[in-house]
Amino acid sequence: MQIFDINFILLTLIWLVPLLGGVFVAVGHNLKERTLARTIRATAWIYLAIVVTVFVQWAGGDYQTLLESYRIPLGWKSYDIDYSLQFDRVAAVFLAMTAFCGMTVVRFSRIYLHKEPGYARFFALIMLLMSGMSILSLADSMPFFFAGWEFVGFASFFLVAFYRRRQTSVVNALKIFAVYRIGDLGLLFGIVIVHLLSEHGRHLTFSSLSAIMLESGGQSSFLLTLLALGIVVSATAKSAQVPFSFWLPRAMEGPTPSSAIFYGALAVHAGVLLLLRMAPVWQNIVPVQIIVGAIGIITAIVATVCGRVQPSIKAQLAYASVTQVGIMFVELACGFDTLVLFHFVTHALLRSFQILVSPSVIAAFMQMQDSEAGNLRFSGWSWERMLPKRVMSSFYVFGLQDGYLESFWRHLIVLPARRAFVHDTRRARHLRLGVFVAIFCLAYFISVTSIKLGLIYALTFLLMQTAVAACFESGTFVRVADKVMRSFLLASFVSAMMAGFMDPIWAVLLGIFPFWLLIRIWFNANRDFNIPISAGFAGMYERNAFGMWTLVFLACGLVGVPPMPSFFAEDILIEPIVHHFSVPSIFVGLSLALNGVAIFRAIAHLGMGEPVQVEN
């Protein structure tokens, strides 16, 4: 394969064009609205043209999957970046929908967002989403797929918090981000396992999955099952399935078109896309198939109950989306891949339309009242009314509280974590020290001789504690960054002990440490930003937008977000741990995910909310 292959260039442009358009708009946010709108419209048209061209190429080639791959050597050991793309049936359908919904929303928002503060930001984020969706559709290698996954996540976070002065929006954006991080975690593990599986070539792509499965004779190994489970967790979180369903209605905080394209049309189906891509793996493991089917069917039922009682139109539509995606999961579990693609297309079209015209609902009801028998309430009959009264009330209460999913997570993770790791009383400190020693001793005695194993377990506990503490840190941004850095160092020690050599520590020092250092330097230069998180939301975007974006950039580097070089450090860090396959790997991964939550919480507190007066 050669770099100047026309298909290679076209496929690359598909994700690059919207990204460039978005960057242009973001950088030129002070330009006239008309100029910005023209740029975006041109970008959308170019995007559409490229997608159509590739489609024609593909159709002309008798619908043979277009495969392009290129390895970008990192120049360090045998690590390199696997940049491979494929254009097949799934990619075609998803890209077509991205192009259609992107075009529609861009046209719609051109006028809908007229005069709105944040016009440029909105379009930049929509472009980021389109780029992310394109990467998801085209990516053939998992690390590249992960980059798209993160693009969608970031665009989502910033669009939900689009009205950044409103505290509710920001808090909801943070909740969503936390769920997304759980999704990231599953995918991250998936990537590492794929590395382990394909040790000889280091490169395992979606398109080669079925071949590998054939090779292994359809036998599911433990690793494969684990990979499948990681993928399922990821897809479940990203597509708002049970037990994560509560986030989708919470996302209805941005302008209506962004809600439509994200949570009606595209982003909510990202999990479905992931499952489609990984189908050769998990569809051959019956227990996982059953799990996916069960998640789907439980979600569909829970979301139906929740959706039926929602008094607000956007919440109702959000739950309707969750229900349909749940049904798609069931269809996937049954192996009806073509049906899923069709279902995705029709659902995306219908739901994005419904959300876009949701402000019409009052007028629509009044019109119906004019032309149809009956009073304003037209949904006279519902099957719940046939139920005994107490059962119906239970349904109602269940639905009104989002199926208890949010409080489930609160009680399962947030509250215990706060209690166990954060409270800074003497008793809590002693308790933590005790646990540390206890774990060490226990692991030591169980393994009879291994001090190393004892240390690894104890360090993992310490790591977890640091990461959780970072999430609840109430000091300044720098203190959060320090804690994050500390947990990376701990992780690298654990990893190094596992691997038996120093690579992981080097990875951290070369990949993540520089970002931490830059943050320290940057903060010393910008004393303005020294506001403690406990002071509430500080609205620094409005005072110093450039500074805030710089900080966001540095923070992304610190926590190893894909486009950043530090992402590979994270990859290298976690690999030996998973390789040796001990329980700690889960905790290490979890703490890395928490780092992201911690740093974005700090960013939200510093940047969003009502602007405050800074006393110098």
Next chain:
Amino acid sequence: MRMENLRTQSHRSHEFAVDDVLHKVAHYLPTQGPLRTFVHHNTLHAFQNMKFHAAIKEAAKIHGAKRYLSVATYLKLLADAKISSSSLAKVLARWQVSPDVFSAALAKDPNSTIETRPRVALRELRNQQFQFTIDGLLSTTAIRLIGSYVDQGVSVLPFPVTHNGLWHDVKRLKRSSFVKFRPLNQPACSELLDLNSNNAIPKALEWLVGDPKLYERYVTELLLHYRGWSGLVYQLEQDKTLLVDERKISLMDWLALLLTLEVGFCEQEYGTKHVPLAVYALEADPETTINAGTIDIIPILHEAWEETAYAELLTQLNVGKKFGSKKSQQGPKMQAIFCIDDREFTFRRFLEASDSAIETYGAPGFFGVDCLLKTDESTDLVKHCPVPVTPKFVVHKVHDQKTKTSVLRRVLRGGTGASSFWRGWIFVQFAGIPSGIRLLLGVLNPRWAEERKLAAEFHRSKLVVFRDAERTSPDDKGLFAGYTFDEAAAKVAGLLRMIGLTANFADMIAVVAHGASSVNNPYFSAYDCGACSGRPGGINSRAFAMMANHPEVRSRLLALGINIPSTTQFVPMLHDTTASEIEPLVEPSELAPVRNLFERFHQAVQNALDLDAEERCKLFELAPQANRAAKRRHVHDRAIAWYEPRPEYNHAANFACVVGRRDLSREAVASRGVFLQSYDPHSDPDGTILQGILNAVIPVCGGINLEYMFSRFDTEIYGAGTKLPQNVVGLVGVMTGLESDLRTGLPTQMTEIHDPLRLVCIVEQKTPLILTTLNRIPAIKEWLDNDWVNFVAVCPDTGKCERYRDGKFVEEVW
């Protein structure tokens, strides 16, 4: 000993009079009902007994709102000479501030004169104590509950029981549920739920606050924190008919529910660590103060801005000139009665310019026909007259065709549809592609997805206006099914006398109601006719024309001294102000006698609509700069485009109301909106007509004016914020994002270009007569006495302008 303590404490807590406090707080709550009938009113009606500027200050303190526009805005106006120096000098003289002091204050940091720091809410103390807040939990649960309870049809499964009042129904729901209802399953809540709401409130307060001295402040803060929902609850308590699906609901229940939920969450989250708020050391109330020593310059600048605009308008009025010379030569060929609405102001000017044989009049857009509309399909009677009026007559609209709407059609129109499990799955497969196509069409060109024209709604149906004279007694609700000929004649005579049209009838008299078509707009009702309770006035104009055209009514009018020639025909029409269209509301066959005149009128109307569209396009930044036809198309598209959050700027920039003969205002070309009410000062010797006019005009126009003003001053607290993330809840209102307080007031997309100037009401009449008239209507006089509306009298004979100041008229230099 301890028992005794407890008893005295509980005794003391009962001293706290819930009713009184609720009554007091209810006063401050927004008075906005369900959105499907949007009625403009003074946002600060609770403070109307105070002087304007003092009221703003007081309200700002209570609501934590902004008082005026920003200082920078006023300074820019000053720099751009939008505030003239002569007006400023005049205002300074009136406020008794010397120019030197003023410029000194201006030179000093002008920002220091605004007080923006609101009092720290009591519940914040708790948040500070625990470092995390239960506000989010409380809001989510409380808003879900109240939203579901008042829901009129968004949810598929409605609130299970709705007959016994909010408090009891929630209680019953909690008790009959097998699953936990957080936080009502907390022991503290269960105790409270055993009580009635009025007993639960003091008990909950005792638990939360502890000190009866703080109860009132706490309750006020809590209810004002949810001011939108509390306001709606209070409105529904006052008038149950506001909801089609009626709810028994009271502020007391809502407060009890809020407090109980708060108790529950405190117990759930803080557990044993919770202590009543009174335990925390209370800082002395940091009452906000305007920094002493300097003067408050913003009200002065604001008033100077108003005076500048008033002066500009007054110079354009025909004061003191002899008029009517043109009219005496020959009678007008066509007459048209419009609504007083400020959107008709420029249109009327263009119409008269298009054909000099057209004479126009202005009257409140229900044309004196105060009625309830009954349709075949609904049990609901819809009010078609100004809000303060309680109509006794029912007009019946008979549908000739009925259509059953399929689920697909419902969804394509923007209603909700099958969104559940099986039905949803099947539905998605079928509706996906059609809705995608429709979306694409509508986004590419809104005309490809247009539904139907506004006028069409009034066309198709037969209207029953009259009833037999024998049926003298009303039905059990005190309503009459239509008008007798006598009653109809009285209504017609009343309107004609009011506008001074009692002779010189033209052969064709158009009765032009107005409405505004818009799509994807929860505020559609705010765009329609305010004099018809936020509905298009088509029914009223049709009813009026039917009455005035009826021979029996004509003969009775003759007896009342109004001789309408038999050749005269009244033609009802509807002006769609958004789409720029005017269409007759009768079948073409009925127009036969005046066919030629109608054609001529139609031509003039089309020309005027073109000019009007061109004028309106000046306000729209995205309007085409090209030819007139393109502009007309553009404004039409705004009415039907889903992606257009500003179908029109309806009342934005309204600032004046002229009550007088058309000749007075004929040459006024003010760039801002003016309400025009026709009135002949010579035909009203005792002021009864004027009294009727002022009774309607001041509250309606003043209400519109002040609602726009305050929504512009503080877009978040008085206004509804930006429209874009709004979410319709229960068909009764909108929230921002998924869940928020119910948003009241107007969104920024309606008010952004509004210049918040108080209304100036200019009346053509002699001052003694005005004064005696005003004394008969104290409620209206209050508006003037407290400066909520400025008032100028123009003498019909001499043209002398006098300003109403503190109960009397004084001459003023303009």
